[in-house]
Amino acid sequence: MTRPETTTAKTMPLLTLTAMVVGSMVGAGVFSLPRNFGQATGGLGALIAWAIAGTGMLMLAFVFQNLAVRKPELDAGVYAYAKAGFGDYLGFISAFGYWASACVGNVSYWVLIKSTLGQVLPIFGAGNTVPAVLLSTVFVWAFHFMVLRGVQEAAAINKIVTIAKVVPILFFIIVLLFYFDPGVFADNFWGGDAYSESLFTQVRSTMLVTVFVFLGIEGASVYSRYARKREDIGRATILGFLSVLAIFASVTMVSFGIIPRAELAGLQQPSMSPVFESAVGPWGAWFISIGLIVSVLGAYLAWTLMAAEVLFVAAGDDDMPRFLARVNARTVPVVAVTFTTVLIQLVLLITLFSDDAFTFTLKLCSALSLVPYLLAAAYALKLGATRETYAEIRPRDRVRELVIAGIATFYTAFMIVVAGPEFLLLSCIIYAPGTILFLVSRREQGKKFFTPWEAILFGITIVGAVIGIAGLATGLISI
Template identity: 70%
Template sequence: MATPTETSTSGKLSLPTLTAMVVGGMVGAGVFSLPRNFAQATGVFGAMIAWAIAGFGMLMLAFVFQTLAVRKPDLNAGVYAYAKAGFGEFPGFFSAFGYWASACVGNVSYWVLIKSTIGAVVPSFGEGNTILAVVVSAAGVWAFHYMITRGVKEAAAINRIVTVAKLVPILLFVVIIAIAFKGGTFGANWWGGSEGLADQVRATMLVTVFVFLGVEGASVYSRYARRREDVGKATVLGFVSVLALFASVSILSYGVLPQAELAELRQPSMGGVLESVVGSWGAAFIGIGLIVSVLGAYLAWTLMAAEVLVVAAKDDDMPRFLRRENAHGAPVAALVLTSALITAVLATTLFSDDAFTFTLKLCSSLSLVPYLLAAGYALKIAGGRGRELVVAVLAVIYTAFLIFAAGLEFLLLSCIVYAPGTVLFVMTRRERGGRIFSPAELALFVLVAAGAVAGIAGLATGLITI
C-alpha cells in the first residue's frame, strides 16, 4: 500500500523529480510482505505471469487517471468524483465510501505488520492478532487520532523520513539476495504448488493490487510539471521502476529459500528471507525500517482517509457533520469516524488465522469499486479517441478481472462494509430534502444488502473464514 505524497505549488517540477515523486508515492508497506504472500500462492513461473498481468493492468489504470486529470480538471474532489460524474450520486457515494474504507482497512494492516514484527521479540504479540496486540494497536490508533486533532496536518517532513526508511532497506535487500541467489533453489521453486497455474496466478491478484494502491496519485502532478508531456513519461518511468523493485523482492526470494519455507515465514517476510542469508541483524534491520516507514505511512493515510470524507461532505455527497473542524483546524468528525472504523476492523483480526493477509485482501477488494467506476467513466467519455478508448477498455477488463479474482468470499465481505455505510447516504439525501432512493438506486442497495446478509450468514456458518 503506497503512501500519499505531498508536493509544493512553488516552482515547476522536472522529469526526474516527477519520476522520483511517483516512486516515493507508490512504494509502501506492502512490499515488506511479498515473499511470503507470493510463496503461499504460486512458484516462480506463476509469479512472473502475475507481475506481468498486474504491471500491465495497473499501468492502464495509471493512464486512465492521467487522462481524466487532463480532460476533466474540474473533477478535483478525488477518485469518487469520476464515479459520480459517470454513473450518478449513489455509485459516486459507494466509490467515496469504498475508497475511504479501503484506506482504513489498509491502516489496520499496518498495525498488524508492526505488531507481528515486534512479536518476533515479544511472543505475546504473536503475528499481530493476539488480544495484547489488538489492545496496543487500538491505543496507538487513538494516540495518533489525538495528535492529529491537535493540529498535526502537515506530513511532508515525516514523509521524507519515511521515503528513506523504506527505500534503503528494500534496495539493500535486493542487492544482498541477488548475491546470495542459488540457481538450484530457484529451479526447484519454478512450478509452485499442485493447483493449476491459472488458480495460482489468480491467488496473487489482490496482493498485487495492495502494493500498487495509490497508482492514481501520479495524475495529481500534471499541474506542477515543467512540461505537460513529462507527466506521462514520469508515470511510465516511475511505475516501471516500482514494478521492477516489487518483482525483484518476490522473485529473487525464490532463489534463497524453498517455497514451503517462504510460505511459513512470519511477517514481515522480507526480514526472514534476509535473516536466512546474513543472520539475525537482517530481520532487525528490515523490522526497524518497516516500523518507521509504516508509522509515517499510517499518519499520511489517516489524514487522507479523513480528507476523503471532508471533501465529499463539502460536495454534499456525505452528511454535513463530517465537515466539522475543531479549533485547531482538524476535521474532527471525519477523524472520529476514521479511527472508529480502524478500531472495529482491528477487533475482527482477533478471529483471523492470518490477520495481515485478511486485511490486505479486504483493503484491495474495497478499492476495486472506485477503480472500476473510474475506468468505466474513462471508457464512457473516450468517444472516438483511439488511444484513450483502448486504454479505458483494458483498464475496465483488468479491474473487472480483479473483482472476479477476489472471489465471492471477499465480494460478500466488502458488501458487509458497504451496506451499513448507506446510512450516510440516507442522511445526506434527507439533509438535502430529496428522495432517498431512485428505483435504480434502490435496486443497487437491495443487491448490496443481500450480499451483506449472505456474507454474515457465511461467517456464522463457517463457509466464509477470515
C-alpha cells in the same frame, strides 16, 4: 452547499506528490511478498503475475493521468470520477468504499508490526492478541492527533519517511544479488510442488496480493487540489508506479534465488525478514524488521490522510453529511479524520476474532478498493465512447486512451471476480449500513433518496449484506 474553501496553497511539487504515491504503495505488502508468492507459485508464475499486474495497474495509472487532464475540475479523483460518470449513489459507494478500504488497510499495518514484534515478544503473537490490539490503539490515536496538526506538515513527514523506508528495501535487493543461487532459482522457477496445479491457478492465487501492494496508485490524484502544477498529478502517478513495480518484482524474484519455494511458503510474516536472515545472518532480521516498522508507519500516515481527504471532499460535494466537511484552525478535516480513526479502531477489535488477521485485512482491503478503481476506469471508457472532452483536448489521443481505459476496466473487473464472492459479500456488509450517511446527506438537501436503478442497486447491496451475515453466522464465511 458548495465545497468548503481552505487557505491551503497549491504548494505540493512533483517530488512531494510522487512521494505520496510511493509512500502509499510501499507499506506492509512488500514485506510479505516472498511468502505470499512462495505459497502460490514459482519464478515463472511470479513473472507472469507481475506482467499481468504491472500491465493492468499501469493502464489504471494512465487512466488517472488522462482523467487529470480531461477533467481538471474534479478533485479527489477516485470518488469524483465515479460520481461524474454514474450518478450520486455510485459516487457515494466509491467514496465510502475507498475510505473503508484505506481504514482496513491501515489495520493490516498494525497487525504486521505487532507480528514482527511477536517474533521477540510472544505476547504480541501474530499481531491480533489483546496486548497487540491495546498497543496498536495507543499508536492509532497518537497518529490521529499528529494528523490534526496539518495536512501539509504530515505530507512533509511522509516525504522523509518514504526515503527512509525505500532505502532498506533497496539494500535488501542489492545484497541478495550477491547471495543469489542460480541453482535454487532454477529449481524454484517451475514452482516446485506447486507445479501440480495449473499455471493459471498459480497466477490467479497471487492476484489479490498484487492488488494490495499497488493500492495507493491514485495518491497524487486524491491530492490534486494541492498540486503546484496540474500536469504533475499524472507525472507523479506514473513515476511512482514504475518505481514500486521495479521494487516489488525485484524483491519477489531475488527471494526465489535464496530459499527453496517450499521453505518460502512456510515462513512467518513478514517473510522478507527470514529471507534476509538466511543470507546474511541474525542482524538481517533486525534490519528488515526496523525497515518494516518505518515503512508501515509512513504508509499508515499517507493512507490516513487520503482516507480523510475523500470523506471531506464528498461532504463538500453534498454526497456525505455536512458535518464531515468541518475543518479545524489548520484546515484539517477534523471530523473526517476522527471518523477514519474510529473505523480503524473498530476493525482492530474485529481482528481479535480472526484466525489470520493479516491475510483477512489484506484481502478485504483489496476487495473494497476494486469497486472505486473499476468505476474510475469505466468513467474513462465512457468519456472515450461518448467523445466527451475530445473535441477540445487532444482529439488524436481518443483511440489510444479508449484502449487504455478498456484494458483497465477489464483488469479491475477481472480482479473482482478473482477476489471471490465471500469478499464481495463482506463488502456489502460494510456498504449497506454505510448508506445511512448517503441518506442523511440527501435529506439535508431535500432530495429524493434514490433514482429507480439506484434503489435496485441498494436492494442488491442489502441482500448481499444479509447473505454475508448469514455466512459469517454459519461459518461458511470465515475471517
